[in-house]
Amino acid sequence: MNKILVVDDDVNIRKLIRLYLENKNFNVVEASNGQEALDLLSHETIDLAIIDVMMPEIDGIELTEDIRSFLNIPILMVTAKGESQDKVRGFSAGTDDYLVKPFDPVELTLRVTALLKRYNSISTNVIMIGSSKLDKEQLFVQSSDETVSLKRKECELLSELARSPGKIFTRSQLIEKIWGYDYEGDDRTVDVHIKRLREKLVPIADIKITTVRGLGYRLEEFN
Structure with missing residues (x-):
């Protein structure tokens, strides 16, 4: 049974979310602020976090950044703010x-289920790319003599490409798979991450990401 952490300073919101999630057989734990959440995460195994933005002590943006510094779990941000800049801050935080x-x-429970499915679909932590190893839990690529650290989205992007070497992925496909179907950014997000990946992966001879003009990107196959 997946354990969901609900972080919100409004007890009524927490109760509402708990009711619907428990009806779907999720195990729910609660925290009323960011510090309580970090304390829980230090000694409990959490599969997904639902985080409110506006909270005392540590707000949702800072909490998300803190979680991302040591843990790779899906995060759903819930907030009263709907402005685009707040969404950008949320996605930038992770x-x-x-x-x-x-x-x-009901929509919240569907999104929780979709996020868990997306993470679980790539639950194998290690992928071999040629003779190099991509570790999705520790966020690095390692060859026989080089180790390169990656950010989480870079790791997810490389993992998606590596699952089907030789296959062309459009920018739209990668946006949907890595950032979610309702991501409001543009296709340049993919281009920026690919550029950073290529720069980081220069020492790893096994990994080559090719641009297919007018279509998208693919990872070259290695025999």
């Missing part, structure tokens, strides 16, 4: 999805 209050609890 959230996987974003829901604006007042929200439909």
Whole structure:
């Protein structure tokens, strides 16, 4: 049974989310602020976090950044703010999805299920690319003589390409798979991450990401 952490200073919101999630057989734990959440995460195994933005002590943006510094779990941000700049801050901090209050609890449970499915679909932590190893838990690529650290989205992007070497992925496909179907950014997000990946992966001879003009990107196959 997946354990969900709900972080919100509004007890009624926490109760509402708990009711709907427990009806779907999720195990729910609660925290009323960011510090309580970090304390829970230090000694409990959490599969997904639902985080409110506006909280005392540590707000949702800072909490998300803190979680991302040591843990790779799906995060759903819930907030009363719907402005685009707040969504940008949320995604920049590392959230996987974003829901604006007042929200439909049924939609929230569907998004939780979708996020868990997306993460679980790539649950194998190690992928071999040629003779190099991509570790999705520790966020690095390692060859026989080089180790390169990656950011989480870079790791997810490389993992998606590596699952089907030789296959061309369009920018839209990569946006949907890595950032979610309702991500409001543009295709340049993919281009920026690919550029950074290529720069980081120069020492890893096994990995070559090719641009297919007018179509997208593919990882070259290695025999």
